[in-house]
Amino acid sequence: MTDSNPSILSHISIGTNQFEQALAFYDRVLPTLGCKRVLAHPGAVAYGREYPEFWVQTPLDGRPANVGNGSHIGFVAPSRAAVHDFFQAALAAGATDEGQPGPREEYGAPYYGCFVRDLDGHKIEATFWDTEQGHEH
Template sequence: MISHRNLRAICHASLGTNDVAKAKSFYQPLLATLGIYLVCDYPHAVAFGKGYPEFWLQIPFDKQTASVGNGVHFGFVATSPQEVDEFYRVAMTLGAKDNGAPGPRKEYGEPYYGCFVIDLDGNKIEASYWHQENA
């Protein structure tokens, strides 16, 4: 048994892609800004995590075209505002679309600092930091 699994509420998340190699080339340098690395690499899927495959990008199991869902997004943990800023900068460099530049969001509360981007497949992703002294 993986010792940290009893501290987790979610095992993993998957986003569909129509081009695994392209998704990998986008996410590998992007997630490295948060200390998240490639842990599984298959022709049909890749997975990233901090030692465990937590975030998957894959061709849909039914072999149909991958699509995005309105209201769906995936948020990554940053350990500082600087990591959020770097995540955003690298995402923009890699061809992501801006969906909310780094900064506080009063509607999410005082501790929140984050950014939002849209990946190459149209998925909405976020990096956020919560100031612990304010949480």
């Protein structure tokens, strides 16, 4: 069996306490990376390029959603320009700046990305791996 998907994850879900506002945020930000809504249920919407990879939902247990300290979600960007588009769209949609677009040598020469916090405080990232820069091991 051959798998053409290089990802090790099936999907990620985040909780929100402001469902409609969170959807408006991700509806504006994720198209910069070629993603769109691909599935919806009451209280949950999935985004992806082809299948549901990133879910935004109200917690199933009915308790308030909270943010994990030390965790973040990194989205794959198709180019450096897409990293910038993601960053600008996120800020325009109400995100806070957690790291402007650019290289981060501590992550290796191919890395180019940015970080923001969404409306619920989740840290999200857009990353382009510039294979022209080579890989450090």
